Amino acid sequence: MNNLISLQKKNRAWAERVTAEDPDFFNRLTTRQAPEYLWIGCSDSRVPANQVVDLLPGEMFVHRNVANMVIHTDLNCLTVVQYAVEVLKVKHIIVCGHYGCGGISAALQNQNRQGLIDNWLCHIKDVYWKHEGLFTDITDEKKKSNLLCELNVVEQTANICRTTVLGDAWDRGQKVCVHGWIYDIIDGLICDLNINVDAPGNFQEIYQQALISLKK
Secondary structure: OHHHHHHHHHHHHHHHHHHHHOOOHHHHHHHOOOOOEEEEEEOOOOOOHHHHOOOOOOOEEEEEEOOOOOOOOOHHHHHHHHHHHHHOOOOEEEEEEEOOOHHHHHHHHOOOOOOOHHHHHHHHHHHHHHOHHHHOOOOOHHHHHHHHHHHHHHHHHHHHHOOHHHHHHHHOOOOOEEEEEEEEOOOOEEEEEEEEEOOHHHHHHHHHHHHHHHHO
């Protein structure tokens, strides 16, 4: 209980500090939500979406889950994507994974009987099996994990591009681009994985080039 009181005190201090620096800040937030970006990231507490790209509240729409997955039957994620694209009219959708992801590590260890999470990790294992040949000569576990983190971002970015939401948006000429990034907790830097798709016509070529880049 004391921890919660501490959080409430921190909230008040933050609100007072923000108001002192910018008296109109909260008034602006109440007028409308108009972010240009949708961030789909991992639930990991070490990767706060707004902070790592230095954006203020209201400048980024955010969806997070274990291992930044975009699953075609996940209505939670798809609802967020649809709202972001059709209502907020975001211009960029960013799938951002991170090295050292616990979900990726658990999928690599192939341990079952962890409970409900096993069902979720199956989707990551599918990514591994799809690209299993890339791991043949890698003996270092950290390198394996890093590669799977990168491959997972590429595959989840591809999954967004194949949704009806993005297909419909591109068909009607809406300008929205999907990007795949990965974040390194060690130095706080983001790396572009070279999968940036703004139309269905160039999707396959960009996807294949992104995979080739990861093979090097």
